[in-house]
Amino acid sequence: MEMTPTENNMLVNMEMQLEPVYLGMQSHNVETPPSKRRKKKSMVWEHFTIETVGVGCRRACCKQCKQSFAYSTGSKVAGTSHLKRHIAKGSCPVVLRNQQQDLLSPFSAPSKVGGDSAAPTTDTPKRRYRTASVPYVAFDSDRCRQEIAEMIILHDYPLHIVEHPGFMAFIHNLQPRFEMVNFSTVQGDCVATYLREKQSVQSLIEGMPGRICLTLDLWNSCQTTGYVFVTGQFVDSEWKIHRKLLNVVMEPYPESDSAFSHAVSACLSDWNIEGRLFSLTINQPLSEIGIDSLRNLLSEKNPSILSGQLLLDHCLARSLSGIAEEALTACQETVKKVRDCVKYVKTSELLEEKFLELKQQLQVPSMKTLALDDQTRWNTTYEMLLAASELKEVFSCLDTSDPDYSKGPTTEEWKQVENMCTYLKLLFDTANLLTSSTVPTTNNFFHEAWKIQLELARAATSEDAAIANIAKPMQVSFDKYWKSCCLMLAIAVVMDPRFKMKLVEFSFTKIYGDEAATYINFVDEGIHQLFLEYVALPLPPNGGGFEGNMKQEEDEGLGLTDFDMYIMETTSQQSKSELDQYLEESLLPRVHEFDVVGWWKLNKVKYPTLSKMARDILTVPVCSVVPESVFETGRKEMDRYRCSLRAETVEAIVCAKDWLGVRGGGDSGEMMKALVKMEFPI
Numbered sequence: 001m002e003m004t005p006t007e008n009n010m011l012v013n014m015e016m017q018l019e020p021v022y023l024g025m026q027s028h029n030v031e032t033p034p035s036k037r038r039k040k041k042s043m044v045w046e047h048f049t050i051e052t053v054g055v056g057c058r059r060a061c062c063k064q065c066k067q068s069f070a071y072s073t074g075s076k077v078a079g080t081s082h083l084k085r086h087i088a089k090g091s092c093p094v095v096l097r098n099q100q101q102d103l104l105s106p107f108s109a110p111s112k113v114g115g116d117s118a119a120p121t122t123d124t125p126k127r128r129y130r131t132a133s134v135p136y137v138a139f140d141s142d143r144c145r146q147e148i149a150e151m152i153i154l155h156d157y158p159l160h161i162v163e164h165p166g167f168m169a170f171i172h173n174l175q176p177r178f179e180m181v182n183f184s185t186v187q188g189d190c191v192a193t194y195l196r197e198k199q200s201v202q203s204l205i206e207g208m209p210g211r212i213c214l215t216l217d218l219w220n221s222c223q224t225t226g227y228v229f230v231t232g233q234f235v236d237s238e239w240k241i242h243r244k245l246l247n248v249v250m251e252p253y254p255e256s257d258s259a260f261s262h263a264v265s266a267c268l269s270d271w272n273i274e275g276r277l278f279s280l281t282i283n284q285p286l287s288e289i290g291i292d293s294l295r296n297l298l299s300e301k302n303p304s305i306l307s308g309q310l311l312l313d314h315c316l317a318r319s320l321s322g323i324a325e326e327a328l329t330a331c332q333e334t335v336k337k338v339r340d341c342v343k344y345v346k347t348s349e350l351l352e353e354k355f356l357e358l359k360q361q362l363q364v365p366s367m368k369t370l371a372l373d374d375q376t377r378w379n380t381t382y383e384m385l386l387a388a389s390e391l392k393e394v395f396s397c398l399d400t401s402d403p404d405y406s407k408g409p410t411t412e413e414w415k416q417v418e419n420m421c422t423y424l425k426l427l428f429d430t431a432n433l434l435t436s437s438t439v440p441t442t443n444n445f446f447h448e449a450w451k452i453q454l455e456l457a458r459a460a461t462s463e464d465a466a467i468a469n470i471a472k473p474m475q476v477s478f479d480k481y482w483k484s485c486c487l488m489l490a491i492a493v494v495m496d497p498r499f500k501m502k503l504v505e506f507s508f509t510k511i512y513g514d515e516a517a518t519y520i521n522f523v524d525e526g527i528h529q530l531f532l533e534y535v536a537l538p539l540p541p542n543g544g545g546f547e548g549n550m551k552q553e554e555d556e557g558l559g560l561t562d563f564d565m566y567i568m569e570t571t572s573q574q575s576k577s578e579l580d581q582y583l584e585e586s587l588l589p590r591v592h593e594f595d596v597v598g599w600w601k602l603n604k605v606k607y608p609t610l611s612k613m614a615r616d617i618l619t620v621p622v623c624s625v626v627p628e629s630v631f632e633t634g635r636k637e638m639d640r641y642r643c644s645l646r647a648e649t650v651e652a653i654v655c656a657k658d659w660l661g662v663r664g665g666g667d668s669g670e671m672m673k674a675l676v677k678m679e680f681p682i
Contacts, residue, residue: 044083065092144178149189153656158641159649162186187649194652197659201244205271208234210615211278214246214267215315215624216260218283221638226254227650228263232271233439233621239601241439241619245658246271250647257290261297268301277301278616279310279488283318283624312485315624316445317434317631319481320427323474324378325633330473331420334413335381338388341395341408342372351398359394366390379431379631382424389417419467423459423474426452435627441596441618442492443499449489450507453482457511488620490523491530495614496596497588531579534613578610 048060050071060071060083069086070078086092152159161167162181171180181189205212217229230247247270249263260282268274280298295311328335345355359366368387373380388395392414409417430448433440456478459471490504504523508516576584588599597618604611629636642650 042080044080044087047087048083062086062092067092139175139177141178144175145181145185145189146193148181149186149193150660152186153190153193153653154660156657159183159187159190159645159653190656191649191652193660194656197656201246201659202271204236204242204244205232205234205273207237208276209237210235210612211276212273213279213281213616213620214264214277215281215621216263216283217315217624217636218251218254218259219636219638220254221643222640223643225643226251226259227638228254228260229624229654230263230267231621231624232267232273233619235597235615235619239597239615241441241597243439243621245655248647248651248654250650257287257293260286260290261293264294264297274301279312279620281312281315281621281624283315286313310488310620312488312620312622314481314484316449316481316485316622317431317625317629319478320431321378321631321633323477324382324424324427326477327420327424327470327474328378328381330470331416334409334416335385337407337409337413338385338417339373342370342384342388345395345398346370346372355394355398358397359391362393362397364391364394376634377631378424378633379428382421382428385417385424386421389414389421416466416470419470423456423471426455431630434623434630437627439619442489442620442622443496443596443618445622446489446493446503446507449482449485450511452478454507454511485622486519487523487526489622491527492617492620494523494527494583495600495617496594497582497585497599498590498594500583500587502587528579530617531577531610531613534609535577578607582607582610 047063048069049063050058051061051068052058053068056072056074058072060069061067062069067086069083072078148162151157152161160183162185163183168180171178212232212234215231215233217231219227219229221227228247228249228251229245230249231243232246233241233243235241247263247267249266251259251263253259264277264280268277277298280294282294286294291311291313294313298311345351355370366387368383368390370387370391371380371384373384375381392409395408398408430445430452433444433448456471456475459467460475462468462471493499493503494501496503501520501524505516505520508519508523512519588594597615600607600611600614600618607614623630625632625636638650642653
């Protein structure tokens with residue numbers, strides 16, 4: 001017997017009412033349907049509404065993206081499977097936009113089976129249902145592999161971690177659908193990450209309008225090979241300073257005179273910047289042959305800039321660390337006594353409480369925190385000595401009958417500690433500037449260097465023998481740095497419109513006395529020579545940006561290149577140069593937060609040539625080590641595991657870490673998020 005249309009519609013309504021709440025759940029037995037229409041239980045109706053679009057025709061409309069889908073035409077009902085796919089498979093554009101903000105919450109346990117249904121009559125555990133309020137994301141195996149590679153790069157994990165049983169078990173339990181990669185695969189993924197990031201750095205370098213400065217930092221290894229870290233510092237077209245690790249070059253014979261030269265040549269070739277090198281800064285003294293090799297290379301690659309004089313063969317951080325270490329070694333007996341005192345107090349909770357009670361009783365106003373030092377970082381030793389010196393009265397009141405404390409410093413030795421802290425503070429304050437996360441401009445370090453040079457020179461000739469004995473070795477060591485880098489630092493500070501030549505004249509008079517005029521003239525001649533070289537300098541290859549290239553093409557098309565040279569020559573003869581005009585203008589007011597590079601950006605129209613020179617000079621790095629290593633006393637050493645890898649792999653993971661860390665990406669937490677994203681049905 002055939003059903004009438006009315007009976008057929010009633011049957012359809014019953015099927016809709018009894019639709020399972022989630023896929024795979026069996027429908028309960030249904031008694032006689034109620035006379036009135038029940039509320040739909042399928043969770044797709046939390047995302048859709050039904051709209052009547054014609055006689056006998058209804059369509060389902062997505063609440064998120066407003067797309068319309070077939071639902072019923074006359075007696076024919078389309079069902080809800082295609083509606084579930086729209087939400088579940090990520091087809092809805094609104095759901096896609098929310099995927100990165102919402103994490104999957106796979107299951108939740110409602111208090112009832114659904115709607116206004118009665119509670120279950122059995123005591124079996126309640127079924128748990130997926131909440132439909134949070135959209136989920138399809139599992140992406142490729143994304144997981146990328147996140148694992150970035151995790152290894154950013155946190156220095158061994159590549160073999162993907163083959164460690166514990167890690168493999170953890171990943172399998174976290175996401176069984178992820179097919180774990182092996183060593184070779186993850187090595188390829190890390191190299192692919194490096195190549196991808198390298199393209200961004202390459203584009204940045206190709207677009208820089210000026211020149212690039214390189215620093216060289218040599219790391220040792222347990223295999224007697226060396227690794228030269230080559231870092232580039234430059235200004236982009238927006239006048240923003242960048243510092244990028246460019247290469248990690250494995251040198252089989254790091255002690256050879258040609259090791260650094262080979263690393264520089266490899267970097268210039270790799271990044272296609274052979275004609276754009278401006279300066280070199282190295283982290284250790286070299287032999288005369290090694291210095292000549294680098295200077296010749298610098299002159300060959302950049303013959304127009306001061307004939308290779310922009311070679312800084314002393315890294316400021318290494319120089320300060322070496323001087324501090326020498327001072328601490330000279331007073332090592334006294335330093336050891338202070339360390340033993342601090343150890344005596346800090347390694348016993350009872351003694352530390354007693355020490356604090358004595359401090360309060362004596363009303364010692366010290367705000368320093370007493371702590372044992374890390375002997376591989378000289379700043380911690382300085383801070384320990386400084387804190388102990390301020391608390392010497394408390395130490396003197398401790399029970400000296402204890403044999404562990406019977407050899408505390410004498411009054412003369414405490415005085416020696418105070419003197420040592422006075423001169424270590426000069427080094428400490430300067431080194432602290434190098435730990436900044438932002439790239440400091442070169443002009444900042446002239447102030448620090450000339451003050452150290454002056455104070456140590458005065459102390460070395462002090463009538464107080466105790467002071468002279470500490471300061472003289474420090475002054476001799478720092479004088480080597482000052483003579484090597486003085487010209488570069490002085491030219492940089494002249495490019496600061498708050499000081500110009502005035503600070504050079506003032507400081508040199510303090511340092512050199514009657515001989516100051518000779519050194520002042522040396523700086524003046526050097527800066528004028530450099531300016532004339534910039535006036536005659538052609539545009540750097542691939543440089544100058546779009547506007548510079550367009551102007552050059554226009555001038556060549558009109559035959560005006562020679563005319564421009566004629567104008568520059570005749571102008572320099574008839575009127576003051578940009579440099580002389582700049583030097584004769586009044587100094588700017590001294591404000592603490594002054595952006596010297598930003599000032600030259602604003603004045604590049606007024607000083608077109610001088611601004612280019614300032615841009616390059618102000619980015620010459622005085623330090624070859626990363627901020628975290630500024631206070632380290634020992635030479636950096638590549639760990640045993642990385643030495644076992646191919647040199648190309650080491651370069652890839654070390655450089656990629658620098659680039660990923662700068663852009664703030666590659667959070668390893670994203671890997672876990674990617675792994676747990678699975679396709680749960682609604």
